[in-house]
Amino acid sequence: MKRQDAALFLALSAIWGSSFMFIKLGLLGGFGPMTLVSLRLLFGFLVMFGLARRQGHDLSAYRWAVPSLIFLGFMNNTVPFTLITWSELYIDTGMTAILNSTVPLFTVILAHFALADERLSWRRVIGVVVGFMGVLVLFAPDLINGEGGNRIAGSIAVILASAGYGIGSVFARKRLGDLPTAVVTSGQLGFAFLWILIPAMIFEQPLSQNPTSLAWFSVIWLGILGSGVAYLLFFMLIKSIGATPTTMVTYVIPLFAVTFGVLFLRENLRWEYIIALLLIFCGVWLVNRRPSPQRG
Numbered sequence: 001m002k003r004q005d006a007a008l009f010l011a012l013s014a015i016w017g018s019s020f021m022f023i024k025l026g027l028l029g030g031f032g033p034m035t036l037v038s039l040r041l042l043f044g045f046l047v048m049f050g051l052a053r054r055q056g057h058d059l060s061a062y063r064w065a066v067p068s069l070i071f072l073g074f075m076n077n078t079v080p081f082t083l084i085t086w087s088e089l090y091i092d093t094g095m096t097a098i099l100n101s102t103v104p105l106f107t108v109i110l111a112h113f114a115l116a117d118e119r120l121s122w123r124r125v126i127g128v129v130v131g132f133m134g135v136l137v138l139f140a141p142d143l144i145n146g147e148g149g150n151r152i153a154g155s156i157a158v159i160l161a162s163a164g165y166g167i168g169s170v171f172a173r174k175r176l177g178d179l180p181t182a183v184v185t186s187g188q189l190g191f192a193f194l195w196i197l198i199p200a201m202i203f204e205q206p207l208s209q210n211p212t213s214l215a216w217f218s219v220i221w222l223g224i225l226g227s228g229v230a231y232l233l234f235f236m237l238i239k240s241i242g243a244t245p246t247t248m249v250t251y252v253i254p255l256f257a258v259t260f261g262v263l264f265l266r267e268n269l270r271w272e273y274i275i276a277l278l279l280i281f282c283g284v285w286l287v288n289r290r291p292s293p294q295r296g
Contacts, residue, residue, distance in 0.1 A: 043223020131283020
């Protein structure tokens with residue numbers, strides 16, 4: 001990997017890793033979960049819509065994809081963003097990021113049933129089992145102590161969010177693989193914003209909230225960088241170094257998230273975090289590892 005690509009890779013990992021911290025800061029600063037998500041989606045949509053227009057895409061030419069983009073926005077953005085944001089009312093950012101790193105495990109399971117070229121093998125099955133052993137390690141202390149009802153609920157919410165990301169990834173590949181990435185991203189973010197806007201207005205009354213300056217900075221960061229610029233870096237890396245190396249960002253995001261949580265939010269580095277990370281990383285490595293070519 002060239003130095004420029006390595007710098008982009010680390011920048012992408014840091015931006016997505018910091019998202020968990022800024023979600024927490026937005027909540028602590030006075031935003032309701034759905035309000036924070038709606039603003040994040042709005043800012044992200046504006047960035048990606050501007051990019052799509054700058055690249056010369058005529059969005060009206062892709063009207064046939066609107067039903068798919070409506071579903072993708074709901075499953076790949078509205079649902080996971082809302083569940084993850086709500087979960088951080090009850091669990092640490094580090095735990096949230098580690099649980100969210102199970103997305104590739106859900107993706108490989110769903111791809112087996114939806115994509116003809118992504119069948120499960122014994123190696124992938126073992127990887128899924130090892131990865132979810134890491135999830136059990138995170139749940140173990142609360143289950144053993146019989147405490148932490150809200151923590152368990154928050155953790156389950158992140159697991160469901162990860163499954164949503166998995167569904168969205170498989171669906172996008174199956175139905176929208178031919179669309180330009182800027183069109184897909186701006187479309188799903190725009191429809192995701194519409195999905196969450198009315199519930200946020202009804203249940204949280206955003207106009208009555210009084211968020212701090214830091215909360216506003218957090219939601220702008222999440223929208224412009226976490227949901228806008230990060231996608232640009234992601235697509236640049238795919239073009240420069242390929243899809244498989246770029247997906248290795250999955251391994252690095254939790255490391256940044258845990259580090260930011262410990263340094264800036266004074267969260268504890270619990271022993272189960274380290275064990276869970278190792279197990280999940282091993283599982284993700286197994287499901288993504290390609291078999292070595294046979295030598296004749």
